[in-house]
Amino acid sequence: MNLEKVIFAFTIILALTVNFGFFIGEIDNPAHHHVYELYAAIFVNAVATILKFGDRSHIGAVLLATSLVAVIQLVTAAGVWGYAVHVAEIGLTSTVMASIVSLSGGAVVANTVSVALLTVEIVLLRR
């Protein structure tokens, strides 16, 4: 067992699960999407990205790319949230909530690709 692999697999899967937790629910209903979940999703995805820094294998590079996509999607979602509430001061209307959740939905897809790649790597290794 390789501790580095455990930590990385844990982070990748946690990134997907936490993000999915935020994403699930009615798309335009603020009561179904908690801000702390979005916060945790951003953090876990950032950690997953940093963990892949300096990995020179091909699959490592693709994993870094998918994590980067997820982070960018989620940070954009958080930015929309902050802009709507504090700058434009229109509050969490259903339009705003829908764009936030759809952005995080994109991140869920990226996370799913990460997990798929991880699975492929494990299957290829067969150890």
Add this chain to the structure above:
Amino acid sequence: MNNVFFLILRRMRGPLLLLSVVYVIATFGLTLIPGVDDHGDPWRMDFFHAFYFISFMGTTTGFGEIPYAFTDGQRMWALIFIYITVATWIYTIGALISLLSSDLLKNALTIYQVDRQVRQIREPFTLICGYGDSGSKLVSAMRHRMMRTTVVEIRQERIDALMLDDTDINVPGLCGDASVPDNLMLAGITHPSCRFIVALTNDNAVNLHIAITAKVMNPKVRVICRADSHEIEANMASFGTDYIIDPFDSFARDLGLATYAPYQFLLSLWLHSEPGDELNDAQIVPEGRWIVCGFGRFGQAIHEEMVSHGLSVQVIEPDATRANLPADTIIGDGTGEEKLTLAGVQQAVGVIAGTDDDSNNLSIIVTAKDLNPDLFVIVRQNEHANRALFRASPADVAMEPSGVIARKIRTILTNHTIDEFLSLARARDDQWARALTLRIRDLGHEMMPETWEVFVDEKNAPALVDTLRRGEELRIGHLMQDYTDREHTLPVIALFHANDSGAFCLPPIHTLLKEGDKLLFLGDGFAQWKMKWSLQNESALEYILTGEATPQTLVGKWLAARLG
């Protein structure tokens, strides 16, 4: 660049992870702690404000409580995290700085730079292994002629010296062991434009290794090697090393030449020196009894050469166990009066101080000169740094191995026709050589003029080739005419002419030229420039041949046709 980038990312993983964890906890905590707004109502900080506050707190230790004054709970949290964030930042920045100044990153960066610079070279270049005394002389001579070189050298301080010498021509210098093929690859051994590899390191075995590596990895490249022993030379020759330079043998041969043909020797010395060097006088090496102190590689080479010219030689050598010692050798130290007198210094015509220690050599020549002021003194100078010392010493000739090597190799790399000319010239007698040296001295005003090759081919002399293809006759004398005034002859000497029927010294000016000929000229830089102009410019050549300037442009040609 990839290497460097990945190295930074990999090393920064830890600090960046720590930084994000600290920020996440600090921001998260602020959103949980109850606060009050400006009306005294309960209020919780949202993520936007919490992250904003933590961000400026971490970098500036805070400049105000926003958007409302904090409660004591919030202040306590901020107090703890002021210290933690600042410490984390210091750690992160420290890690980055130590990474940037680490040797690992510097090496990765230089390797990347050298690799890129070498790959960008488009013109023919020479790879020089070893940037010692002779290596640096070679590189600067090549720079002077606008020729590209790359360098592999094992000592970092020599690479630093190379970088400090940097002028307009970039010389990529790699610090590394030249016996490692990867280093030679980086310096361009397999580069399609690599023409020569010069192995000049202090280690014979490394030079041998470079030669064999070059022959295996790039058979097209020509290899020039320094070798200090005959076994290594034989080994190098066995797999086709193109030029093997033994400083001691070549100096001994020069000395032999100087004894029986002083002007031949002078001619060779001048042509192997740099343009602008002072033209020294012929030194007549006297015939008679010689004393050689030290029977190492240098002493042996000299002894062999002198004996073969019928000179009588007395050897003084402290080590009685040395191989090949002549039977009448005096065992002892040549630095003292006693052994020198025993060797017959009073009757001798010359003494050669050939040990591998500069202080001993100086001591030998000073003592010998005291005993017999008429002696001709030849001294072996081992360290380049002692140059001034030997110049001031009473020695008639100081032999410096690195200087001998640099001269020989420079000629091979920059103007190999000189060696072809000299080997032909050897067949003439010394009076012929003396007459030529007088002409060169007149031409150069006591300074060595330029020497240059002329190749009659499309690339180097397009105007010449076009004229020849039209069936017109061209003679060597035409090249020596001034294209600004054809009554005037350029101050140059045609030294050498080679064509398919043979090679000739000092060809007469009415010799006909053919495509594919090779010539060697000697003259000042201005004459060289003018000659090159008429090789390439058709109207200049036309003027030299006919005395008329032909129109160059289409309109001019049309006008000339209409009017003429």
